[in-house]
Amino acid sequence: MRFRHKSLIVLLLAALATTALANVEPLHAQHGIVVSIHELASKAGVEVMQAGGNAVDAAVATGFALAVVHSPAGNIGGGGFMLVRMADGKTHFIDYREKAPAAATREMFLDAQGNVIEGASEIGYKSIGVPGSVAGMVYAEQRYGKLTLKQVMAPAIRLAREGYALSWGEVQDLHDKHLSEFAESRRIFQRGGNYYRPGEIFRQPELARTLERIAAKPDDFYHGAMAREIAAAMKKGGGLITAEDLAQYEVKEREPVRGTYRGFEVISAPPPSSGGTVLIESLNIVEGYDLAKLGDRSAESIHFTTEAFRRAFFDRAEFMGDPDFAKIPVAQLIDKKYAEAWRETIHSENATASKDLKRPAIFSELEEYAAAHPQPVENHEAPHTTHYSVVDAEGNAAAVTTTINDWFGSRVTVDGLGFLMNDEMDDFSSKPGVPNLDGLIQGEANAIGPGKRPLSSMTPTIVVHGDKTLLVLGSPGSSKIITTVANVLMGVVDYGMNIQEAVDAPRFHNQWLPDVLNVEQWFSPDTVKRLQTMGYKVEFGLHDDESVVPYWSDAECIAIDAKTGERLGASDYRNSGKAVGY
Ligand code: GLY
Numbered sequence: 001m002r003f004r005h006k007s008l009i010v011l012l013l014a015a016l017a018t019t020a021l022a023n024v025e026p027l028h029a030q031h032g033i034v035v036s037i038h039e040l041a042s043k044a045g046v047e048v049m050q051a052g053g054n055a056v057d058a059a060v061a062t063g064f065a066l067a068v069v070h071s072p073a074g075n076i077g078g079g080g081f082m083l084v085r086m087a088d089g090k091t092h093f094i095d096y097r098e099k100a101p102a103a104a105t106r107e108m109f110l111d112a113q114g115n116v117i118e119g120a121s122e123i124g125y126k127s128i129g130v131p132g133s134v135a136g137m138v139y140a141e142q143r144y145g146k147l148t149l150k151q152v153m154a155p156a157i158r159l160a161r162e163g164y165a166l167s168w169g170e171v172q173d174l175h176d177k178h179l180s181e182f183a184e185s186r187r188i189f190q191r192g193g194n195y196y197r198p199g200e201i202f203r204q205p206e207l208a209r210t211l212e213r214i215a216a217k218p219d220d221f222y223h224g225a226m227a228r229e230i231a232a233a234m235k236k237g238g239g240l241i242t243a244e245d246l247a248q249y250e251v252k253e254r255e256p257v258r259g260t261y262r263g264f265e266v267i268s269a270p271p272p273s274s275g276g277t278v279l280i281e282s283l284n285i286v287e288g289y290d291l292a293k294l295g296d297r298s299a300e301s302i303h304f305t306t307e308a309f310r311r312a313f314f315d316r317a318e319f320m321g322d323p324d325f326a327k328i329p330v331a332q333l334i335d336k337k338y339a340e341a342w343r344e345t346i347h348s349e350n351a352t353a354s355k356d357l358k359r360p361a362i363f364s365e366l367e368e369y370a371a372a373h374p375q376p377v378e379n380h381e382a383p384h385t386t387h388y389s390v391v392d393a394e395g396n397a398a399a400v401t402t403t404i405n406d407w408f409g410s411r412v413t414v415d416g417l418g419f420l421m422n423d424e425m426d427d428f429s430s431k432p433g434v435p436n437l438d439g440l441i442q443g444e445a446n447a448i449g450p451g452k453r454p455l456s457s458m459t460p461t462i463v464v465h466g467d468k469t470l471l472v473l474g475s476p477g478s479s480k481i482i483t484t485v486a487n488v489l490m491g492v493v494d495y496g497m498n499i500q501e502a503v504d505a506p507r508f509h510n511q512w513l514p515d516v517l518n519v520e521q522w523f524s525p526d527t528v529k530r531l532q533t534m535g536y537k538v539e540f541g542l543h544d545d546e547s548v549v550p551y552w553s554d555a556e557c558i559a560i561d562a563k564t565g566e567r568l569g570a571s572d573y574r575n576s577g578k579a580v581g582y
Contacts, residue, residue, distance in 0.1 A: 026500040026559065026568035029581020033567040034062055035556040036388035039578035040164055041065040041074065044155035045390055046580045048147060055390045056084060056144040057152050059398035060137045062388050064156035067133075068207060069164055071189065071420060072173055072407045073386040073476065076214070076221075078422040079132040080402030081269050082140055083256060083460040085469055087395035091462075092144060093256040096136020097272055097453040098129030098424040099249060101240040106448050109430040116430045123178050125239030127410045127423035129454065130249050133402060138218040139251040153215040160211055160418075163203035169576060171198050176408055184413040185420070206418025222246045226417070233415040248451070254323075259334050261287060262493055265464040268485075269401075271328045274320040275459030278482045279489075281312040284339030285346075286490070296495040297506065297523070299530035305490070306510045306517055306536070307346045309483055313512035314357050318370055321445025322453045328445065332363040351535035354515035373444045385458060385476035389558045391567045397469045397558070399460035401476070427454035457481045463489060469560055471499070475572075477553035480542075483509040484553040492559065499559035500570040507553065509542075518542055521550040 027033065032055075034045035044065035045058035053061070059082060066074025079098040085091045107114075109121045121127050141149050166174075174196055179185045186192060188204065196202060213220055220226040223246070231243040257270045259280035266283065268276025285308035294301040315333055332338060341360035346352065361367055385403035404410075404422035412421045428448040446455040459481050463471035471492060475484040484507055491502025506522040517536045519528065528538045541550040554575045559568040569579025 024498065024501045024504060026498060026570040027579035027581055029567040029569060031393040031567070031582050032058065032391060033558055033569045033579060033581035034058055034388065034390050035558055035569040035571050035577065035579040036062055036066065037386050037554055037556060037575060037577040038066060038069045038074070039580065040069045040159060041388065042578050042580035044159070045388075046582055047155055048152050049392050050582060051147065051151065053147045053152065053392075054145065054394065055392040055396035055398045056140050057147045058390045058392060059084075059388070059400050060141045060145060061152040061155055062390065063133070063137050063400060063402060064153050064211065065159055066386060066388070066402070067419065068156050068159045068204060068211075070386060073384050073403060075131075075402060075404045075409070075420065075422065076133050076210070077131045077414065077419045078402060078404035078409060079129070079424060080136060080400060081273060081456070081458050081460050082136065083267065083269065083399045083462055084140070084144060085267065085397045085462045085464070089467055091256055091267055093254045093270065094136055094140050095252040095254050095272065095453075096132035096139070097456060098132055098422055099245075100425065100428070100448055100450055100452050100454070101130055101242065101245045102248070102450045103240040103242075104425070104448050104450050108448060109425075114431070121426040121428070121430055122406055122423050123181070123411055125234060125237040125410065125412055127425045128234070128239055128241060128412065128421045129424035130241055130245045131422060132249060132251065134214060134218065134221045135249055135251045138214075149218060150215045153211055157208055157211045157215065160204045160208035163201040165199050166196050166202050167576065168198040171196050173407070176411070178411040179408055182411050182413060184415055185408075185411055188413055188418060189408075204418050206416060208418075210417045210419060222249055229417060230414055233417070236415070237412060239412075257330055257334060259284060261489070264470065264493060266461065266489070267464065268461040269456075269459050270330065271320060271323040271455075272453040273456040273458050274316045275457050275482050275485070276461065277320070277328075277330050277333050278312045278316050278457075279459055279461065279486055280334045281315060281339065282308040282482070282486055283489070284334065284336055285311060285342050288340065288343045291490065291494040292496070297527065299527050299534065302508055302517075302527070302531060303349075303351070303534055304346065305486070306508065307352060308342075309486070309510045310352065310354060310512050311342045311345075311357065313479070313510070314354070315359070317512060318373070318443050319366070319445060320455050321443070322455070325449060325452050326445040329363070329365045329369060332365050335363070338362060349534060353535075354512050357512070385478070385481070387458075387460065387474035387476055387554065387556050389472040389474060389556055389569075391469070391472060391558050391560060395469060395560070397462055397472045399462055399472045399474050401458035401460045401474045401481070403456075403458065403476070424454055427456060428452075459485045461485050461489070465562060468562065470562065472558040473555070474557070475553040475555040479511045480507075480509050480552050483507065483511075484555055488555050488557060499557055499568050503555045503557055503570040504573045507551070509552075520552070
């Protein structure tokens with residue numbers, strides 16, 4: 001279900017407003033649990049755990065299943081990040097973000113006058129980055145899973161071949177007007193114009209065959225016949241991706257970023273995601289305030305948290321990009337001393353105007369970098385991603401966020417192979433210095449370059465207490481991903497909520513520019529009035545031209561009860577996801 005269906009939104013808001021405080025218990029499971037945007041995908045993960053698989057097997061099974069039952073964002077034609085924390089404390093961060101093809105150029109989305117060509121980086125063949133999802137999931141399975149690829153892909157293959165009943169919301173989504181622009185997408189997802197109706201079974205035989213081929217010979221996607229088929233389809237459509245680009249794709253294992261927050265360890269996504277760094281920088285700043293005492297979603301606690309977000313996003317814009325192409329000063333940004341210096345710039349009662357922010361000059365690395373680079377630019381980041389969380393019976397955990405960027409990605413379905421390709425090229429800054437749709441600003445570090453990975457906000461996160469996993473967190477939502485994860489984490493740690501309450505609680509968001517404090521529809525007008533007197537420009541919901549989205553993101557999270565060991569699954573009540581456990 002997506003919040004673009006306005007009539008439904010009105011009904012839902014009425015319903016949610018009255019039920020917001022009811023039914024706030026997470027799902028309790030004794031052994032293993034998966035929480036995702038789709039019940040069938042969560043079930044796929046549980047099925048493989050019950051067959052002897054661990055959390056990584058379940059994560060891979062869920063990922064492939066989402067590529068079948070959640071075509072708008074689940075994928076094999078995109079990329080993602082998987083954060084794994086095994087029960088013995090070992091962590092693995094697997095980066096399978098898309099890469100720009102070798103023929104990509106810095107100016108590829110600019111016209112002859114040097115202006116950004118609207119939509120060019122979002123729809124169609126040129127918007128596609130070299131997909132990493134298949135490589136990443138195969139890598140995870142082969143390195144850290146217990147079962148075979150065939151076993152973990154079996155549920156996805158079955159779902160693609162036998163089909164599943166479409167919900168009302170899924171049917172509405174399939175009416176996407178840009179899908180109709182591509183013959184293969186129109187044929188598969190819109191039945192050539194004879195649109196699917198709610199309850200009809202959606203079968204994807206081409207995708208089933210593709211998944212079977214991957215399960216039998218995973219390397220084929222990058223080095224074999226399938227790579228050649230993908231490259232031929234890209235060439236025919238005017239895209240840049242070649243068989244050589246696919247052959248060059250590589251998964252990267254990276255060190256996750258680590259911080260602490262009020263005695264808990266926070267482990268999260270490193271560059272090329274900005275997520276973990278911005279999350280930990282924000283948390284470091286708010287750690288200096290007694291949020292619990294100020295009160296959950298009181299004007300004061302929102303004020304200090306917003307000022308922290310503002311500063312961390314200011315730094316995001318300047319410094320974040322692909323670490324294989326630029327040195328990203330993560331250590332300085334997540335240093336507690338830096339947070340302390342930032343706190344000194346925060347007024348106790350007034351908002352700081354974003355344009356007046358000045359970075360504290362305590363680290364020469366940050367000063368020198370900022371002086372050497374032009375002002376960052378705003379960039380669009382699509383909010384259409386998906387996150388799922390897994391914990392198995394042994395206590396191994398996986399947090400996975402994956403994306404094809406926009407809803408249905410580039411809208412291009414690869415001829416004969418039945419899967420959609422991403423439009424991740426849009427996550428680069430097309431032109432440093434120019435504002436974009438989502439109002440996000442990004443700097444030189446994220447300019448387009450061949451072989452480069454575009455900057456992401458995906459924030460798969462694991463919170464540890466002592467030596468035990470406590471929380472597995474994540475969400476879609478572009479820049480809102482980071483503030484959503486922060487809101488959920490603070491809900492548990494600062495405000496004593498259970499994980500379901502923390503996931504459901506109203507969210508607020510600031511990303512430096514535009515200088516707006518976005519609050520979901522459920523905020524009290526009194527609180528908003530008080531924030532306005534502090535100098536905030538408050539907007540209910542997210543504003544995009546004339547449309548207003550009243551709420552955002554989709555946190556799919558797990559907590560582990562420290563006393564009982566129970567796995568507590570919380571699927572976001574804003575959407576139609578499901579926690580499934582045993
Ligand atoms: N495309 C959304 C993200 O990577 O954050």
